[in-house]
Amino acid sequence: MKKTAVLTALALLAAACGSGGGTAGSTGKPVTGGTFTAAVTADPGLLDPAMGVLSVTNKVLSVAYDTLVSTSADGKTVPALAEKWDVKPDSVTFTLRKDVTCSDGSKLTPSDVAENVNHIADPATKSPIYGVLVPAGMKAEADEAAGTVTLSTPEPFSFILESSRLLFIVCGKAVKDRSLLARGTSGTGPYQLTEAVPGDHYTFKVRREYTWGPEGGTAKDIPETFVLKVVPNEQTAANLLLAGSLNAATFFGPDRTRLEANPALGKIIESEGNGQFFYHQGDDRPGHDPAVRKALTQALDMKELGGIASGGTGKPATGLVAQPRPCQGDTVTGHVPAFDTAAATAALDTAGWKAGADGVREKDGKKLSLRLMYATTRGPGIVAAAEYMAAAWKKIGVDVKLNGVIDTKLSESLNATQDWDVVWLPIGVTLPSQLVGFLSGPAAPKGANFAHLKNAEYEGLVAEAAKLTGAEGCAKWEKSESALFDAADLVPVVEVNTLTATKGATFRTIAGLFLPSTIRLTQGG
Numbered sequence: 001m002k003k004t005a006v007l008t009a010l011a012l013l014a015a016a017c018g019s020g021g022g023t024a025g026s027t028g029k030p031v032t033g034g035t036f037t038a039a040v041t042a043d044p045g046l047l048d049p050a051m052g053v054l055s056v057t058n059k060v061l062s063v064a065y066d067t068l069v070s071t072s073a074d075g076k077t078v079p080a081l082a083e084k085w086d087v088k089p090d091s092v093t094f095t096l097r098k099d100v101t102c103s104d105g106s107k108l109t110p111s112d113v114a115e116n117v118n119h120i121a122d123p124a125t126k127s128p129i130y131g132v133l134v135p136a137g138m139k140a141e142a143d144e145a146a147g148t149v150t151l152s153t154p155e156p157f158s159f160i161l162e163s164s165r166l167l168f169i170v171c172g173k174a175v176k177d178r179s180l181l182a183r184g185t186s187g188t189g190p191y192q193l194t195e196a197v198p199g200d201h202y203t204f205k206v207r208r209e210y211t212w213g214p215e216g217g218t219a220k221d222i223p224e225t226f227v228l229k230v231v232p233n234e235q236t237a238a239n240l241l242l243a244g245s246l247n248a249a250t251f252f253g254p255d256r257t258r259l260e261a262n263p264a265l266g267k268i269i270e271s272e273g274n275g276q277f278f279y280h281q282g283d284d285r286p287g288h289d290p291a292v293r294k295a296l297t298q299a300l301d302m303k304e305l306g307g308i309a310s311g312g313t314g315k316p317a318t319g320l321v322a323q324p325r326p327c328q329g330d331t332v333t334g335h336v337p338a339f340d341t342a343a344a345t346a347a348l349d350t351a352g353w354k355a356g357a358d359g360v361r362e363k364d365g366k367k368l369s370l371r372l373m374y375a376t377t378r379g380p381g382i383v384a385a386a387e388y389m390a391a392a393w394k395k396i397g398v399d400v401k402l403n404g405v406i407d408t409k410l411s412e413s414l415n416a417t418q419d420w421d422v423v424w425l426p427i428g429v430t431l432p433s434q435l436v437g438f439l440s441g442p443a444a445p446k447g448a449n450f451a452h453l454k455n456a457e458y459e460g461l462v463a464e465a466a467k468l469t470g471a472e473g474c475a476k477w478e479k480s481e482s483a484l485f486d487a488a489d490l491v492p493v494v495e496v497n498t499l500t501a502t503k504g505a506t507f508r509t510i511a512g513l514f515l516p517s518t519i520r521l522t523q524g525g
Helices: 055-061 110-121 234-243 255-260 290-298 302-310 341-350 380-395 407-417 432-439 456-465 470-486
Strands: 035-040 069-071 077-079 082-088 091-096 139-143 148-152 191-197 201-206 225-230 248-251 266-279 361-363 369-375 399-405 422-424 490-502 505-510 513-522
Touching: 035 055, 035 234, 035 513, 055 513, 077 082, 091 110, 110 139, 110 148, 234 248, 234 255, 248 255, 255 490, 266 302, 266 380, 266 505, 290 341, 302 380, 302 490, 369 380, 369 407, 380 399, 380 422, 399 407, 432 456, 432 470, 456 470, 470 490, 490 505
Parallel strands: 035 225, 035 248, 369 399, 369 422
Antiparallel strands: 069 077, 082 091, 091 148, 139 148, 191 201, 201 225, 248 490, 266 422, 266 490, 505 513
């Protein structure tokens, strides 16, 4: 299986990281019509749902596409395009609503849904969500007469229903001609893209005929126009929000503090997944040696690093999967080496890395040099965290080159160029099964395993856990995560949350994505 492996701060594929509503202006009444404008930090790129893996891409897609099932405010699976379902260990059969239409006026059919899944599962597609939202080996079969579509896997799969929560369904002509999705949308959602200006803004118009949203959602009272404006600078976004030019924006950095204290703004606090970093374990990389990985990990004070990265708003990491996760055990405590600079120095000495004349360690004529990559779009906290890591490693004789890039460049480096040794890579998924393709299997660029991980204990436990349904497999899923930390394959640092501040509007979110049928403009904002 081959897929792009960027999970940068993903709302990728989380089930229901959180929900909430803005309360802009405190007493504002709903307004019909008008324009709702929200900020995104980067251009979403290609708008084909089969290729959407960045959080910003999925945020754009969420206003134009529906999923088979959705998530309620309390984290339960609720009907969306499917009105009911029948779950078995190796299959789930969805009965579709009969009143759903595509943005081009055509009726949504079971064959449309089946084609979405089979397209993603086709190796030729090279979809980054194959093995994540669509489990490896999954096939779809439509029954037009019964109005059903059945998704099946070769073996039992733990979260076969839940994995469809964020699978956006393409319909209409684009089912056969995906080129229509390069800068357009073809979905059943309440909005349709009408203008795309890459790097600047994306404008959507309402579909008033939309009546099939989750939990009775319709397009009756939502804004006439929906605009997503690309605003890379967080301070600029904050100023635009306060001035009333934006109705919503999400904040990670120092501007969060002043907005959170502003009583005139609505606030949505959501889990953003983990702040964590990976070591590249390719044969020619320093991180290939577990002794080096563990020494580098010991050289860092995780509590201090987590506070820097999250701006003091995060909590110590307790697992790989974001809340609300199906398995609630702490997989981190006791499995990450404690902060001990002296032990880190001794470990590198033992591993044969000796200090050179310039203080940088060498072994077999090669310097211990690391290229530390991170996304600058995640805010100043991540930049400061990378600088802290570089300083701590320099103290034990490691040469560190900082490489801050935007999300899309991070994706390219993780897959095509492989030009990194350590990467700070937040991940926001709420099912452990969604991580397997990224933590095992074929290495990039042939597969999604961007860090070249080879952890036999993890792979064995995952194989066993995947055959158990729901909570039955939790003990094995949790042990599999701990096995990764024991080997310092990746290092969880902090559980991050974000602030979405709102002005003149209210709405709910699911995993950082808009639930568009809940958007309301308000007076007095």
